[in-house]
Amino acid sequence: MFVLSINLIPALQSAEVYFSVAKTDIFFDNNAINRTTFMRNILTFSMVIGVGIAILWQENQHVVAAAEFEKNNAALGKYFSPEVKKEVEKAGLGVTALEPRAMPIAVLFTDIEGFTEIAEPMQSRDVLGLLSEYQSLMVSAIFDHRGTVDKFIGDAVMANFGTPQSHGNDAQNAFDCAVSMHRKLAIWNERRIKAGLPEIKHRAGIHYGDCVVGNVGNEQRLEYSVIGDTVNVASRICSLCKDVDTNFIITSELAKRITHREFSKELRKQSIRGKRKKIDLVKIYLS
Secondary structure: OEEEEEEHHHOOOOOOEEEEEOHHOOOOOOOOOOOHHHHHHHHHHHHHHHHHHHHHHHHHHHHHHHHHHHHHHHHHHHOOOOOHHHHHOOOOOOHHHHEEEEEEEEEEEEOOOOOHHHHHOHHHHHHHHHHHHHHHHHHHHHHOOOOOEEEEEOOHHHEOOOOOOOOOOOHHHHHHHHHHHHHHHHHHHHHHHHHHOOOOOOEEEEEEEEEEEEEEEOOOOEEEEOOOOHHHHHHHHHHHHOOOOOEEEEHHHHOOOOOOOOOEEEEEEEOOOOOOOOOOEEEEEOO
């Protein structure tokens, strides 16, 4: 008896598949076999090999699919809150959620007021500790409101709302997130003041508009991010806070999509660095 053993995927401890063919069906002597029998045996042996290869390919596809799922799962977890990640998986979007596309979203920027002066007398490890605590508070608020952490730029935090898919109330989520950030910062400052540490204040700016959203870069360095004028405006109005005596500014495009109870004041036709056209803004006063 001639036995062909095909071990499919040793790493998966898959069962070996055995095909057995009578020895005399394959190996012959010239006195006992004719051409028809020979060709039939060759065909039988070829079918055995073909089946084995097909099974091997199928098992290999399962391994590739499992590896791809884990890779995509890790990528989604890197960018999105657990809640948003579950929504993406439930919708069956997977890694397609990271593919670049144009969509309207809310973009939020924050930065620490007077950070350079605060950090100057501090040791490097203490500066890093301060930033880590601040960023943790901001990320917590972002994830609580279905936001996506885009990036940290020094003491600045950039987040967006409505990616990888809209929740229908993205502008409101962004606004509520900024209010939550302010409250978390107030509680943190209470602890800092009791410990004899200086109070930390920050600024926030939010704009709503179209962006290109998705993975940006190449295979060596991919980064999920948003690109567009909406990002630039959000960053600029965050910086503008110090010039108009407030710590929170939103654009009229965001304001008309939300409801709130905070005291506010309209700023008509404001000049924004890098923008030729003046835009309408709203100052928000948070107590």
